[in-house]
Amino acid sequence: MSDDTRILSVRGLNVQIPIPGSTLWPVRDVNIDVGRGETVAVVGESGCGKSLTALAIMGLLPRQAKVQSEALRLNAESLAEASPKRWRQLRGDRIAMIFQDPMTALDPCYRIGDQMCEILQQHRKISRSAAMKRSLDLLGKVGIPAPEERLKQYPHQLSGGLRQRVMIAMALLCEPELIIADEPTTALDVTIQAQILRLLRDIQRETNIGLLLITHDLGVVAGMADRIVVMYGGEVVEVGTCDQVLAQPLHPYTEGLVRSIPVPGETEQGEALGYIPGIVPRQVGERTACGFVDRCPYATSACREEPIAMRDAGDGRLMRCILPTDGSARDPDVWILPDETSAQGATNSGSL
Amino acid sequence: MPEVLTMRGVTRDYSVGSGFARKQTLRALRGVDLGVERGKTLGLVGESGCGKSTLAKILLGVEEPTSGEVLVGGKPIQSYDRIERARLIQPVFQDPYSSLNPRMTVEAIIAAPMRVRGEGGRSLQAKVHELAGEVGLPRHLVEAYPSQLSGGQRQRVAIARALIGEPEILICDEPTSALDVSVQSQILNLLHNLKRQLNLTMILISHNLAVVHHLADDVAVMYLGQIVERGPSRDIFEAARHPYSDALLKAVLPPRAGVRLPEMGLEAEFPSPVNPPSGCTFHPRCQKARALCAEQAPCRTDADAEHSYRCHFPNNLKDEECPQV
Numbered sequence: 001m002s003d004d005t006r007i008l009s010v011r012g013l014n015v016q017i018p019i020p021g022s023t024l025w026p027v028r029d030v031n032i033d034v035g036r037g038e039t040v041a042v043v044g045e046s047g048c049g050k051s052l053t054a055l056a057i058m059g060l061l062p063r064q065a066k067v068q069s070e071a072l073r074l075n076a077e078s079l080a081e082a083s084p085k086r087w088r089q090l091r092g093d094r095i096a097m098i099f100q101d102p103m104t105a106l107d108p109c110y111r112i113g114d115q116m117c118e119i120l121q122q123h124r125k126i127s128r129s130a131a132m133k134r135s136l137d138l139l140g141k142v143g144i145p146a147p148e149e150r151l152k153q154y155p156h157q158l159s160g161g162l163r164q165r166v167m168i169a170m171a172l173l174c175e176p177e178l179i180i181a182d183e184p185t186t187a188l189d190v191t192i193q194a195q196i197l198r199l200l201r202d203i204q205r206e207t208n209i210g211l212l213l214i215t216h217d218l219g220v221v222a223g224m225a226d227r228i229v230v231m232y233g234g235e236v237v238e239v240g241t242c243d244q245v246l247a248q249p250l251h252p253y254t255e256g257l258v259r260s261i262p263v264p265g266e267t268e269q270g271e272a273l274g275y276i277p278g279i280v281p282r283q284v285g286e287r288t289a290c291g292f293v294d295r296c297p298y299a300t301s302a303c304r305e306e307p308i309a310m311r312d313a314g315d316g317r318l319m320r321c322i323l324p325t326d327g328s329a330r331d332p333d334v335w336i337l338p339d340e341t342s343a344q345g346a347t348n349s350g351s352l
Numbered sequence: 353m354p355e356v357l358t359m360r361g362v363t364r365d366y367s368v369g370s371g372f373a374r375k376q377t378l379r380a381l382r383g384v385d386l387g388v389e390r391g392k393t394l395g396l397v398g399e400s401g402c403g404k405s406t407l408a409k410i411l412l413g414v415e416e417p418t419s420g421e422v423l424v425g426g427k428p429i430q431s432y433d434r435i436e437r438a439r440l441i442q443p444v445f446q447d448p449y450s451s452l453n454p455r456m457t458v459e460a461i462i463a464a465p466m467r468v469r470g471e472g473g474r475s476l477q478a479k480v481h482e483l484a485g486e487v488g489l490p491r492h493l494v495e496a497y498p499s500q501l502s503g504g505q506r507q508r509v510a511i512a513r514a515l516i517g518e519p520e521i522l523i524c525d526e527p528t529s530a531l532d533v534s535v536q537s538q539i540l541n542l543l544h545n546l547k548r549q550l551n552l553t554m555i556l557i558s559h560n561l562a563v564v565h566h567l568a569d570d571v572a573v574m575y576l577g578q579i580v581e582r583g584p585s586r587d588i589f590e591a592a593r594h595p596y597s598d599a600l601l602k603a604v605l606p607p608r609a610g611v612r613l614p615e616m617g618l619e620a621e622f623p624s625p626v627n628p629p630s631g632c633t634f635h636p637r638c639q640k641a642r643a644l645c646a647e648q649a650p651c652r653t654d655a656d657a658e659h660s661y662r663c664h665f666p667n668n669l670k671d672e673e674c675p676q677v
Contacts, residue, residue, distance in 0.1 A: 045532040159621055160400075189399040190559055190603040194616045201613065216532065219605030223613040247609035260537035263606045264565040264589055270544045273537035273566070279502040 007177050007210040008034040008057065012070035015052050015061065015234075025283045026052050028234045031310075034178060034210040039201070041213045041225035041242070043257075047280045049234035050214045054180050057212070058097055059087045074178065093123040096171035100183035102163035106155040112139075113151030116170055123174050138169040142199060161192035168200060175207065182214040197224055218261060222246055230254045233291035234283045236310065240317035248327055250319040252296045259335040274335025290321070297334040298323060354426075355387040356520055356553045357411070362386075362420035364406050368626060378626045380406040382577040383420065385652075388570075390520075393547060393554040395568030395585065397561060397600060399622055403577040404557045408525050411555065413437045425520070435469055442514035446526035448506030452498040458484070459494045462512045469517070479516065487512045488542060504535035511542065515550070525557045540566055561604045565589055570658075573597045576625055576633040583659030593655060593666035595638050632664065640665050 015027035027049040034040045042050045055061050057072065059079065072079045074094060082090070091097075099105040107115055116135035120126055126134075132151065139147035142165040155163060164184065171179050184200065185193040201224055204211050213224055221228055221242065228245040230238040230253065238251040249255040259274030267273065278295040287307035293299045302322060310318050313325040323329045364381040380403045388394045396404050409415040410422060413429060422429040424440055432440065442465070445451040452461055462480045466472070484494050487508040498506055507527065514522055527543065528536040544567055547554055558564050564571060564585070571588040573581040573596060581594040592598050602614040620637040623629050629636050635645035642665065650662045 045534060161621065189622075190561070191399060191599060191616060191618050194603045194605070194614050195618070198613050198616075217605070218533070218607030219611075222607050222609070222611040223605050243609035246607055257533060258607060260534045261607050262537070262540065262562045262566040263608070264562055264601075264604060266606070267566065269566060269568075269585065270548075271566075272541055275537040275541070276534040279504075 005035045006033055007036055007075060008032065008212065009071060009073040010053075010057060010069065011072075012068075013053065013056060013072065014066075014068045015049070015056050016066040016068075017064060018066075022284050025285065026234050027056065028283070028287070030231070030234075030236050032057075032212070032229055032236070034212050036177075036210055037204065037208040038227065039204065039211040039213055039225050040227045040229060041215060041221040042229045042231060043215060043218060043221055044231035045216055045257075045280065048231040049283075050216075050231050051182055053231070054097070054182050054212065054214050058091060058095060058180060060091075060097075089123070092119050092176075093174040094176055095178045095180065096174070096176040098164075098167050098171050098179060098181040098184045101187050102160070102167045103155060105167060106163060108155055111152055111154055112158075112166055116151075116166075116173060119170060119173050134173065135169070138172055139166070141172075142166075142169045142203070143195075144169070160188055161196065164188060164192075164196050165199065168196070168203070172203065172207075176209060178210045178212065179204070180212045180214070183216070184213070185220065186215070186217070193220070200224070218246070218257060230257075233280065235291055235320060236318075237292065237320045238318065240313075240315075244315065244317055250313055250317065250323075250325060250327065251292075251321050252298050252323070253292050255330065256295075256297075256335055259332060272336050274332075275337065276335075277337055292321075297337075298329065354390060355423075356390045356425060357386075357388040357555075358423040358426075359384050359386040359407075359410075360421050360423070362407075362410060362417045362422060364403075364410060364415065365418045376626050379628070380577055380625060381410070381417070384577070384579055386572060386579060386582070388521075388553055388555065390553055391547075391551040392569045393552075393556055393567050395564035395571045396555060396557045396574060397559065397564055397571060398574035399559065401576075401622055401625060402574040403625075404574055405525060406577075407574075408443070408523050408555070408557055411521075411523055412441055412443055438465060438468070439517050440519055441521045441523060442517065442519040444507075444510050444514050444522065444524040444527050447530045448498075448503060448510050449530070451510055452506055454498050457495055457497055458489070458501070458509050461498070461509055462516055465513060465517045480512075483512045483516055484509075487515070487546075488538075502535070503531050504538055507531060507535075507539050508542065511539075511546070515546065518550075519552075521553045521555065523555045523557070526559070527556070528563060529558070529560065536563075543567060561589075561600060562606075573600065576623065576628055578633065578662065580634065580663070581659075581661040583655070583661075587655075587659050591668070593659070593661040593668060594634075594663045595640050595665075595667065596634050597661075598667060632662070 010032040013027055013030040017024040030053055044050045056067050061067055069080055113132055113135055117128060117131040120131040136147050136151060139150055144150055144162060144165050185196050215221060225242040228240060228242055229236055232253045238254050249258050256276040262273055276295050289304040290308045293303045308320050308322060310320045313319045362381055362384045366378045366380055367375055368378045369375045398404055410417050459480050463476055466476050489508050528539050556567055568585050571585050572579045575596050581597045588597060592601060599618050617639045618637050631647050632645045632650050635641040644664055650664045652660050652662050654660045
């Protein structure tokens, strides 16, 4: 991607949180680029650091968290040196965020219209009536029926799907260049999810906004993303286009995830599903080995010798694994394990 | 096969509104007929607010139906006392972080249903250990507290607790929704194996159709307190008759390359159960709706002995076969 189409550029992002006795290291050396009009999905399970990465990019982490980066750039501007005042100008204006649960993100004490106007009046020299007019337009644009009524309502009077539409409208108020959506549809019903995703995608295509989509749901990713960034244990373990990663995952973690999801029409009823044995380890201290080694069915002694560096896998793909990049060492059956107990026995004896 | 569980015309009303608000009746279930045969798994799908959880509560005896009857093993559910009912029917809840008592050890949690019945001692302890092994809990975790367990392990504890009394019916309300995908698949494998080994009858409530497809023999689709389609899993997934079932199936996003976001065609919002639409309650959201749908509620139609639906204009009908208005 050339520099002039790149909206967000994150290099070597680290987040460290001091806890009694040691330091948690939930985000390590993360690189992410988002281009104009591009959707980049950050995928991973709970505890992989995807939400903290998003908060770090928004400058929303609490002061105790130590955020370091080689570069954190929005267009040409470096955010790493931005003052709190500058951050407040940027957030809601140039970068907007859509949270998972619109009920907690909206203020229950204020009418929808007041909350929307506040954002506009914070960032623009605009009269209240003009701000109301723009809010009304946007509510209509995100497909909310009878928007005039909604402006006067409180969040609790809206359904979950409508609230999420309001969140999207609020994110669009100042025509941002980047929207970060953290699990935007997880709290919604499947039927509403599809509608909200379509809305997000249509708006993004129309306005050429960069979208950073944080999600654990590979199905959502398949429908939305241009590129995928897979995170595990605070690190990026694989990067590629959506089709590349889903059709031929390179990192064993990605492969395990894809193998563990039942798909009607592909997997038979009751067919043994693959799974990733073990649990996500706590991220403490320096890496001395591959972060995934204890759960990886392909692990060898070489994986334990040193931390694994990100490497080029061809076709613009990146992976943090020493396996061959052509997928020749892969065996789909390694993920079908008898059951957790025996699998744990196997990893224990393997590490002895 | 005899039905272990039968529901006939089950209706449940709630009174909503308090203070100055006018009292209104919310009909959460409107005449549900449902039967489950021994050893079968019935998947119950629908959006939030459709009455899935009310149905589960009635089956568990936590709520009583306003009208209609629930038969368990041929006898009305009210004829069993609390302990008997708990022996027959056990739940597995969605969130293993809140369904386990944080102050009890895993062993005590799993043993609790038996202690309620007055059992105890060595034989119970041995049974707990055996069952913990069967659900895949490592031996050393039996003495642990829930806070020391991962989400998947907690759900295994919840399943072991449900199974210790050898219930006939297991009611799983979103058993995997709170879990990560790689863990979800382990629990699905476990439930499938247990169902086969123990010949369990299971009601699986889920909004995730992939999960339902994976475990259920039969599927019932609920909309606004009614079963709108019911049939063998294969029939529903391959040849759904009701437009709503169709929409739910379309909403499944498989994690595969080249998948497009579905054209849902469900633009309107889920209606309020306090003030349901006239006629077929689905008609405001249905793309195939015609004048008749707003006037008259469709009756249950049998496609064959096992498959039935409630729709005036089901998917397989050609235009000329549709009822004339």
